[in-house]
Amino acid sequence: MAEGFDIDHLAKLARLSLTAEEKALYSSQLNSILGHFQALAQADLPATIDDARVVRESALRSDVPGPSLGAAAVTRIAPAARDGQISVPRVVDDEA
Amino acid sequence: MADALHTLSAAELGRRLAAGSLTSRALCEALIARFDAVNEKVGAFTHLDRADVLAQADASDARRQAGQGRGPLEGIPVAIKDNIAVQGQPLTCSSKMLASLVSPYDSHVADRLRAAGAILYGRLNMDEFAMGSSTENSAVRKTFNPWDLTRIPGGSSGGSAAALAAGLVPLSLGSDTGGSIRQPASHCGVVGLKPTYGLISRFGLVAFASSLDQIGPMARSIEDCELLLAALASADARDMTCFGPDERALTSAGEAKKLRIGIPKGFLGKGVAPEVAAAVEAAIAFYRAQGCTVSEVELPSADLAVPTYYVVATAEASSNLGRYDGVRYGHRSAQAATPVEMMTHSRSEGFGAEVKRRILLGTFVLSAGYADAYYNRALRARAKIRAEYLAALSQVDVLLTPTVPTPAFKVGEKASDPLQLYLEDIFTIPANLAGLPALSVPCGQSGHLPVGFHLVGAPLSEAKLLAAGRLFEAAHGFAHQQAAL
Numbered sequence: 001m002a003e004g005f006d007i008d009h010l011a012k013l014a015r016l017s018l019t020a021e022e023k024a025l026y027s028s029q030l031n032s033i034l035g036h037f038q039a040l041a042q043a044d045l046p047a048t049i050d051d052a053r054v055v056r057e058s059a060l061r062s063d064v065p066g067p068s069l070g071a072a073a074v075t076r077i078a079p080a081a082r083d084g085q086i087s088v089p090r091v092v093d094d095e096a
Numbered sequence: 097m098a099d100a101l102h103t104l105s106a107a108e109l110g111r112r113l114a115a116g117s118l119t120s121r122a123l124c125e126a127l128i129a130r131f132d133a134v135n136e137k138v139g140a141f142t143h144l145d146r147a148d149v150l151a152q153a154d155a156s157d158a159r160r161q162a163g164q165g166r167g168p169l170e171g172i173p174v175a176i177k178d179n180i181a182v183q184g185q186p187l188t189c190s191s192k193m194l195a196s197l198v199s200p201y202d203s204h205v206a207d208r209l210r211a212a213g214a215i216l217y218g219r220l221n222m223d224e225f226a227m228g229s230s231t232e233n234s235a236v237r238k239t240f241n242p243w244d245l246t247r248i249p250g251g252s253s254g255g256s257a258a259a260l261a262a263g264l265v266p267l268s269l270g271s272d273t274g275g276s277i278r279q280p281a282s283h284c285g286v287v288g289l290k291p292t293y294g295l296i297s298r299f300g301l302v303a304f305a306s307s308l309d310q311i312g313p314m315a316r317s318i319e320d321c322e323l324l325l326a327a328l329a330s331a332d333a334r335d336m337t338c339f340g341p342d343e344r345a346l347t348s349a350g351e352a353k354k355l356r357i358g359i360p361k362g363f364l365g366k367g368v369a370p371e372v373a374a375a376v377e378a379a380i381a382f383y384r385a386q387g388c389t390v391s392e393v394e395l396p397s398a399d400l401a402v403p404t405y406y407v408v409a410t411a412e413a414s415s416n417l418g419r420y421d422g423v424r425y426g427h428r429s430a431q432a433a434t435p436v437e438m439m440t441h442s443r444s445e446g447f448g449a450e451v452k453r454r455i456l457l458g459t460f461v462l463s464a465g466y467a468d469a470y471y472n473r474a475l476r477a478r479a480k481i482r483a484e485y486l487a488a489l490s491q492v493d494v495l496l497t498p499t500v501p502t503p504a505f506k507v508g509e510k511a512s513d514p515l516q517l518y519l520e521d522i523f524t525i526p527a528n529l530a531g532l533p534a535l536s537v538p539c540g541q542s543g544h545l546p547v548g549f550h551l552v553g554a555p556l557s558e559a560k561l562l563a564a565g566r567l568f569e570a571a572h573g574f575a576h577q578q579a580a581l
Binding site: 015017026029032047060 | 197198200201333336397399400402403404406407414418421422423424425426427428432433434435436437438439440441443444447452453455456457459460463469470473474475476477478479480483514515518
């Protein structure tokens with residue numbers, strides 16, 4: 001069932017960088033866990049989902065501005081901030 | 097007198113505060129002394145701001161003096177799991193990722209506790225991002241079971257349960273995604289309630305798996321658990337799934353002695369330790385002797401619950417934890433020249449092993465080519481499990497099982513086998529998948545270790561579960577129990 005399991009691809013999708021030891025460990029553990037999921041593949045399941053956890057439409061609030069934290073509170077918890085804004089490594093090259 | 101304050105229930109402390117024979121400051125000072133004496137041994141708390149606690153206590157005493165007391169929780173300390181936001185206090189989720197985060201806002205439940213006059217008392221240890229069943233996944237420290245310091249307290253709300261069992265605080269908040277309130281409550285001999293999905297707002301709860309997560313009360317007695325539940329349930333537009341307080345959940349219990357109790361077929365068999373089965377069978381015999389009807393019920397898809405849960409929960413976790421990218425808050429790697437490197441290195445350095453394992457698993461079950469085989473099938477299995485539970489609960493009032501198959505295990509015993517640890521949650525997971533309320537009640541001991549039974553009811557049947565728990569508690573000696581430390 002875990003055919004095609006590619007730990008490198010998965011780590012890239014998840015934005016995780018794994019050591020060789022971690023790759024070996026997680027591959028083995030995930031294969032074992034996915035083996036336990038076989039029961040799902042073999043189960044007789046309903047074709048459609050009648051799921052009662054849907055959010056009631058009336059629960060959606062109006063899409064209007066409301067109170068928010070404000071820039072000072074937000075930048076205070078940011079890893080790096082400058083001039084009231086969060087700073088990050090350069091996203092766009094000058095030549096781009 | 098002051099020495100005994102840590103042994104009293106919240107209800108009794110409330111009565112003394114109301115009568116004027118106790119002040120919130122005296123109570124908080126006694127609990128801080130208890131903290132200094134035993135927290136290092138137990139490791140339930142990761143943070144306690146003494147000055148802030150005493151300032152809150154003085155404000156409470158002043159309100160009471162002025163005749164402006166806010167109700168039964170006025171002046172009573174409530175300790176809070178470290179994934180629930182309290183303004184100005186750490187919000188670490190016991191993760192390196194959020195090690196330096198101080199919450200800039202209050203969760204809805206913190207708002208509610210302040211409105212009730214409660215003292216927001218310290219931060220409780222947990223499995224990192226609530227992922228685990230032993231609190232061994234905390235990046236901050238280990239928490240030990242107060243009944244046996246060589247054993248785990250359960251998890252992920254291990255700090256919340258251990259703090260109660262150690263007499264560190266009379267009330268605590270936990271969160272429950274697959275059993276994280278009820279399993280540690282069982283292991284530590286306290287009461288833990290996971291409410292109906294939507295009864296309590298999750299605004300300010302750090303998201304793990306949003307279709308499963310609930311905040312709930314933990315206490316040393318049913319009465320205390322009810323007090324805390326009543327304070328927490330209220331409408332909140334900031335959580336679109338929260339429908340607010342519902343009288344049915346809080347008051348319409350009916351008569352406990354007339355309850356129809358269902359025992360799911362096979363749940364007391366394979367994998368359940370003999371002493372756990374014996375304690376739960378004694379509880380069943382008690383209810384029968386009280387006049388309750390006891391019958392066996394079928395839940396044919398019960399075996400699908402664990403795989404269904406671990407597909408749904410990890411899928412949602414992989415998405416929810418995508419927000420930890422080193423940009424807006426949390427850990428940012430110093431080893432990053434580009435945005436992608438910053439995200440990848442920050443996540444790799446900030447997350448612990450179990451969190452990475454679940455993110456990888458969740459990413460896999462949602463990935464192109466596999467989502468149909470895993471995630472979409474799990475959603476269909478979830479619908480089937482929910483339908484079977486609702487059908488069973490149309491025949492009986494509550495379902496009774498053990499909370500956990502075995503008593504608390506030794507620290508480190510299951511650390512290398514995640515699958516074995518996932519099976520700890522086999523009895524608690526279905527209530528999350530089906531959005532149902534569920535309660536763990538202390539019912540005995542295996543040697544010196546507590547054992548609990550587990551009640552699940554139809555949506556909004558909290559009062560019924562609590563009434564059933566109260567009937568049992570009144571006839572047995574497990575309320576208010578604390579470990580000798």
